[in-house]
Every structure is written in structure tokens, then in C-alpha cells.
Amino acid sequence: DVKVTQSSRYLVKRTGEKVFLECVQDMDHENMFWYRQDPGLGLRLIYFSYDVKMKEKGDIPEGYSVSREKKERFSLILESASTNQTSMYLCASSLRDKATYEQYFGPGTRLTVT
Amino acid sequence: ELKVEQNPLFLSMQEGKNYTIYCNYSTTSDRLYWYRQDPGKSLESLFVLLSNGAVKQEGRLMASLDTKARLSTLHITAAVHDLSATYFCAGSVLPKLVFGQGTRLTINP
Incomplete structure (x- = not known):
């Protein structure tokens, strides 16, 4: 059974803070993705990543960056959080x-930026 | 650029009735996906449609794909309260998915 876990279910941060969201999957999938809802x-x-250290911009990458140092882990970074990044x-x-x-x-992680 | 549109966005129906959610997409899509999301929960995969004319059924839900019309439908038969959820369709430009806005379905007793 595929399992994808995220580090926090709920997060509250202040404007200007650097925010890290972590994602780990246990099924040896090559592709990993970050969405906001x-x-x-x-x-x-x-953003998405199709291999370790590889990344591609998605439709709304502005204000975000990502890191994939290990195959199972994909991190989303908000360099300087803003209120318009409040979202799920x-x-x-996925397998390639x-x-x-x-x-x-x-x-999912519900992030509130105040 | 692939765009995906669903309608209706909100649907309130009574138990026992049938209804259809429509998913239109703008350009060629490699696959067509249907997901379900319960309130406060993540997305659960329902169907993956791979080719024109594909039809898949699971319980009271049936999904179909017409690639010529760029249309997929999710048909609900004799709705029950447990099917209340938000349903998303998504097209693909592999490996990426492009999601519709979602249809919030409420089934009343």
C-alpha cells in the first residue's frame, strides 16, 4: 500500500518567515509533486521532481522553491511567507x-500565514 | 496548454437519484483521472481512463471517456449519502496532472 506522509497537518506562520513543508513516500516512486489547493x-x-536533485516548475512556482536530496523525500520551501500563501x-x-x-x-498541510 | 473544466461545481441531490458530472478538457490529454476528496481529507484515486471509449465502474460510480469530444463523465447511480464528497477530474501531460475545479456533491436523505 502506497503511503505518502507530510510533516504537519496544520501550520501557522508569520509573514516573512521561512517555511519548510516535508513530504515522504515509501514506495520508491520516481516522481513527486507539490500542489496547492x-x-x-x-x-x-x-513544482515537481522526476529524480533526485531534479526539479521542474509547475504552473505557480513564484515564491516557492523545492529540494529533493533523497528519492523518498521532497521538500517545499517558502522563502518568505506571505498571506497569499495561506492554503492547503x-x-x-507516482511511478515513472x-x-x-x-x-x-x-x-495535506493546511498552512496559515498571519 | 491543457485546461480542464468541470460542471456543475456544486450539486445537491436526493438519495436514490441519478446524476452526471461532466469534465471537459481543452487539448489532447494522455490520460483522464477521477479523484474523490472527503472534507478535511486528501485525494483518493477512483478511476484512470486510458483510451477513447474507456468505461470503468465501481459500485454506484461509472466513469467514461470520449477523447474526440474531449469529455469525460462520472455517472452516479441511485445515490447514497456516503457518496457525498468533492470529485475532481484531471487531465494529464505526463507526468503532470491538470485538475478541474472540483464538484462538491451533497446527497440528502
Whole structure:
């Protein structure tokens, strides 16, 4: 059974703080993804990674960076948190070579920036 | 650029009724996915549709794909309260998924 875990379910940070969101998957998936979810907008892709130390920008990368030093771990970094980054953040992973490329999601981190 | 639109965005229905959620996408998509999200929870995969004419069924839910019309549907048969959730469709430009806005489905007794 695929398991994707995220370091925090709820997080409250102040404007200007540096924020780290961690994601770990235990199924040896090559691809990992970070999304943010906002009401009425669905999920929007921030960054993804298809291998260790590799990263690609998604649709809304501004204000974010990522790190993938190990295959199982993908971190999302908010360099200087702002109130418009208050959102639900979801991590996902998928196998590269499986026909479906199905993504498996973590439980999410609800981040509030005050 | 792939865009995905769902309708309706909100749906309130009674138990026992049938209904359909529509998912339109703008350009070629490698796959079409349906996910379910319960309040406060993460996304759970329901169906992956790989080719034109694909139909998949699980219980009271049935998903289909028409690649020529760029349309996928999620049909709910004889709805029960347990199916209340938000449903997302997503197209793909592999390995990325592009999600629709979601359809919040409420099923009333």
C-alpha cells in the first residue's frame, strides 16, 4: 500500500518567515509533486521532481522553491511567507514507468500565514 | 496548454437519484483521472481512463471517456449519502496532472 506522509497537518506562520513543508513516500516512486489547493481553483501544481536533485516548475512556482536530496523525500520551501500563501498544500508521488502514472496523495498541510 | 473544466461545481441531490458530472478538457490529454476528496481529507484515486471509449465502474460510480469530444463523465447511480464528497477530474501531460475545479456533491436523505 502506497503511503505518502507530510510533516504537519496544520501550520501557522508569520509573514516573512521561512517555511519548510516535508513530504515522504515509501514506495520508491520516481516522481513527486507539490500542489496547492484553494476553493474554486482545484489543485494547482507548484513544482515537481522526476529524480533526485531534479526539479521542474509547475504552473505557480513564484515564491516557492523545492529540494529533493533523497528519492523518498521532497521538500517545499517558502522563502518568505506571505498571506497569499495561506492554503492547503498537498504532496503526491507516482511511478515513472507504470502505464497509468497514477498519483498518490498525502494527507495535506493546511498552512496559515498571519 | 491543457485546461480542464468541470460542471456543475456544486450539486445537491436526493438519495436514490441519478446524476452526471461532466469534465471537459481543452487539448489532447494522455490520460483522464477521477479523484474523490472527503472534507478535511486528501485525494483518493477512483478511476484512470486510458483510451477513447474507456468505461470503468465501481459500485454506484461509472466513469467514461470520449477523447474526440474531449469529455469525460462520472455517472452516479441511485445515490447514497456516503457518496457525498468533492470529485475532481484531471487531465494529464505526463507526468503532470491538470485538475478541474472540483464538484462538491451533497446527497440528502
